[in-house]
Amino acid sequence: MKTKLNQILIQVVEQLKQQGILPAEQTVRIQVDATKEKAHGDFATNLAMMLAKPAGMPPRALATKILALLPQDSVITRVEIAGPGFINFFVADQAKFAIVQRVLEQASRFGQSNVGQGRSVLVEFVSANPTGPLHVGHGRGAAYGASLSNLLAFSGFEVTREYYVNDAGRQMDILATSVWLRYLEICGEAFNFPSNGYKGDYIYAVSRQLFAQRGDSLRQPSLEVFAGVHPDEGQPDGDKEQHIDDLILRAKALLGAADYEQVFGLVLKDILSDIEEDLAEFGVQFDNWFSERALMHTGVVDAALEKLQKSGQVYEQNGALWFRSTDYGDEKDRVVVRDNGLKTYFASDIAYHFNKLERGYETLIDIWGADHHGYIPRVKAAMQAMDTNPDALEVQLVQFAILYRGAERAQMSTRSGQFVTLRELREEVGVDAARFFYVARKSEQHMDFDLDLAKSKSNENPVYYIQYAHARISNVLNQLEAKGYTLDLTQGLASLESLTQTHETDLASKLAQFPDLISRAALAREPHQIAYYLKELAHGLHSYYNASQFIVEDDALRNARLALVCAVQQVLKNGLAIIGVSAPESM
């Protein structure tokens, strides 16, 4: 309907040009919107107001001219000029119900579009360091990324979901060393655990696993382990960073390359499989787990650096290698190889983003925590320096969820071992509520997450409101059989003209908005719009349910109502599927 009005208006604009009312070279963006208020009809356009100036006449006068040019159409019962110059269209009730048949025919495909035009998109999200379990902060990125990916796939994009595994670098060494130290404690060694080591329970679990596999064959006397190690924080002249770095060197030296690798590999595998399982239970799945270590070991990072070197975009200073990111608008140049010879995380990221494009993706969507926003200019700079288009990268920042327990703010820190994990959240609140809660908020909006509220009053969560609407319809269909009727959709679709209630036309209009809403949400990367739409649709259903009985004696009326309600159920289901929430048959 909306596209039809669009086409009509395009023709009207052409005629205005021919009549000399509009300059021939005038470009126009036709805008037709579903109205918020019923008094304004079903659709409205602001065309006359947009063109008032180029036409050199008042909006309402122009609107009158436009009205005269509109072709007769049986579907449009009335057109009127309103307010400052809006043109409102009133659609015949009977035409509104045509959507019911479309929904039922297209079923799970209803709402799909081709706005993506088959463009290949790589959506990279979560990508949390594998140094511990996911916490609730990651949950928001996971929920957003998964929903956005579904939304894009539904809208004609070719989507690949990727998790970048930061399995290289110092944090991983600290982790491996922490595991070994806990292992030594299990063996019976006594010492002060480094203040900067990882202290979570999951470290013990891996250490016990290590002990089970290797007995005490990796044991070293603690005196030997701490020999020559810089003192820890809290001791005279102590430095926790220096302390842990020295311990890493001791671990590597005392264990040897092969055994160190085993410890490293054990903890990495343990944590990664835990993350993968955690996400799967949260309804989030990846097509690809992309390893940073692999990127380094296969020489991809070196190749990227070499490319920059050849084009003269890196230089040496103070023993480090710098990339001239200021040439591309960054605040300062960035180190890619440190004076100790280690490549920075940024070096891998240059190679990684180049690699993404090399794999053939046209659009790269990175979903990052908002604390990484300062990182965007340098990555874009690198893409430009690597001779690729920086506009191919689109960074979606997700703000932190600030956790509360009642009025008290809960602190999160992976290393102190005090945090709320995603797993705990799932168990307390449930997957559906958690997914919905996260995705119902605009991603760049700061968000307060009150755990006490989420679990103690979970019945008040809006997700149940939507699910309830879905379940209610299932229940009606069950009741239908219990009362000895059979659903006859063919008759229902043929009898839609018997639907005359406001609730019914409202629902039909709402259904008709779904495809457009999906396209808009996909292009804006805003899955939260779906959540709000579903609430409104559910509200329409609940109102209708309270106002009239669906299972009535009149066959035609009964089946018409049921056809409408089945269509509502289908759309609820499609929308919920995109945001990763289940559509229960009963509650």
Add this chain to the structure above:
RNA sequence: GCGCCCAUAGCUCAACUGGAUAGAGCAUCGCCCUUCUAAGGCGAGGGUUGCAGGUUCGAGUCCUGCUGGGCGUACCA
């Protein structure tokens, strides 16, 4: 200091990307279960959209300057 993000009802959030009288849920106060599920419905109250200017037919939305909060500003990841 500089940069990015945010500020909307008591609370948590929307507002179709510049449109008409700024909307929902929670909380508060009235009603509605002999009916297909009351996890529901109907209604009421609640607002100078942080403040001050500007842009235009029209601003919660855009521009400038403040105020207040978050984040960033590493040879960390």
